[in-house]
Amino acid sequence: MPTSTYTQIHKSILGSGQSSISFTTINSTYTDLRIIVNARITNDGYAIGMRFNNDSSGIYGFRQNSAINNGVVVTDKNNFVYAGINRQTTNNALDNLMIVDIFDYNATDKFKTYCSQSAMRAANSAADTSFVLGCYRSTNAITRIDFAECGDGGSGTFGTGNLQTGTSVIIYGIKAGS
Amino acid sequence: MPILGTIASSKLVAAQGDYVSLGTSYITSNTTTVSFSVSNPGDYKLLELRCVARSSGGDAGFGLKFNNDTADASYAWQRNYYVASDSNTSSSYLGQMPTSSSDADTFGIVLAQIWNADSSSKYTSWMSFTGERRSTTGFAPQLLGVWKNTAQVTSVQVTNDTQGGTSQFAPNTRISLYGLK
Numbered sequence: 001m002p003t004s005t006y007t008q009i010h011k012s013i014l015g016s017g018q019s020s021i022s023f024t025t026i027n028s029t030y031t032d033l034r035i036i037v038n039a040r041i042t043n044d045g046y047a048i049g050m051r052f053n054n055d056s057s058g059i060y061g062f063r064q065n066s067a068i069n070n071g072v073v074v075t076d077k078n079n080f081v082y083a084g085i086n087r088q089t090t091n092n093a094l095d096n097l098m099i100v101d102i103f104d105y106n107a108t109d110k111f112k113t114y115c116s117q118s119a120m121r122a123a124n125s126a127a128d129t130s131f132v133l134g135c136y137r138s139t140n141a142i143t144r145i146d147f148a149e150c151g152d153g154g155s156g157t158f159g160t161g162n163l164q165t166g167t168s169v170i171i172y173g174i175k176a177g178s
Numbered sequence: 179m180p181i182l183g184t185i186a187s188s189k190l191v192a193a194q195g196d197y198v199s200l201g202t203s204y205i206t207s208n209t210t211t212v213s214f215s216v217s218n219p220g221d222y223k224l225l226e227l228r229c230v231a232r233s234s235g236g237d238a239g240f241g242l243k244f245n246n247d248t249a250d251a252s253y254a255w256q257r258n259y260y261v262a263s264d265s266n267t268s269s270s271y272l273g274q275m276p277t278s279s280s281d282a283d284t285f286g287i288v289l290a291q292i293w294n295a296d297s298s299s300k301y302t303s304w305m306s307f308t309g310e311r312r313s314t315t316g317f318a319p320q321l322l323g324v325w326k327n328t329a330q331v332t333s334v335q336v337t338n339d340t341q342g343g344t345s346q347f348a349p350n351t352r353i354s355l356y357g358l359k
Binding site: 002003004005006031032061062063065066067072074076078101103104107109110111113114115117131132133134135137139174175176177178 | 196198199201228230232260261283284285287307310311313315316317350
């Protein structure tokens with residue numbers, strides 16, 4: 001009989017604002033990770049990003065497909081210092097919602113590819129939806145993940161302002177069968 | 179202060195609402211088609227494919243077929259790149275992966291949900307998030323496909339012969355099928 005495999009393995013909910021959320025020892029017994037993020041940021045026009053293994057080198061890249069205000073925006077980010085998971089947002093957004101999937105995060109035979117389905121819900125301004133697909137160009141297994149507010153100019157800036165109270169990140173592990 | 183926690187592992191017996199593994203193929207040599215059997219297909223309201231794939235040759239697309247129905251006319255799809263789209267009414271398309279000439283160690287992904295596989299009165303459809311990221315460019319389409327058949331799904335084939343090419347799935351490709359009970 002098939003056994004269930006969609007297991008919550010890490011969770012953080014901020015009781016007060018802080019600069020990042022860190023999971024310093026990712027459970028290594030799964031094949032893929034699904035991460036549910038609901039975040040609020042401090043600075044207008046910034047985004048939310050991930051950093052793997054505390055690696056600040058410019059080996060992240062991603063494409064953002066976004067639908068906003070009856071139009072579309074497609075943006076490529078190369079040689080970045082973080083993995084983007086949503087489009088730049090506003091500091092009055094009530095929710096920045098992201099479902100992130102990281103594939104083969106333990107593998108050492110390939111770069112790590114991830115995707116994110118995201119949406120911003122604002123109080124009295126425009127909202128948008130995005131599909132982001134990116135790559136961490138490292139064959140190292142992912143053992144640590146940090147989340148922070150980020151700037152997306154140049155090669156990116158990781159950690160530009162606090163994640164606000166109530167921001168939550170929940171990580172699920174999905175194991176491949178035989 | 180953050181609340182941090184670590185929670186225990188998988189349940190041993192699946193119940194209604196559980197997400198269960200139905201099989202995985204770890205490819206060690208070039209392979210054209212990966213097939214999974216779906217026992218008790220009526221048990222699963224949703225099937226999900228999770229693929230990490232690379233092509234052995236120049237063909238970047240791969241397809242999805244059901245119950246060993248290999249007739250191209252049985253399938254159709256629409257692909258959306260946000261700034262462009264395309265479609266075909268007589269072939270199957272599931273996702274995109276790097277070709278053999280792409281950057282080393284780069285793999286594409288597919289995250290696809292398959293709907294109505296448990297039904298014997300509706301066509302089976304799938305919704306796929308897919309793409310690949312190279313050093314300076316990438317592709318990230320979303321697509322909808324349909325198998326124009328009302329039969330319950332008893333087997334799933336992920337195949338690299340979708341567009342008449344001769345490429346195969348390259349080693350280190352991994353394809354997994356799950357079911358939501």
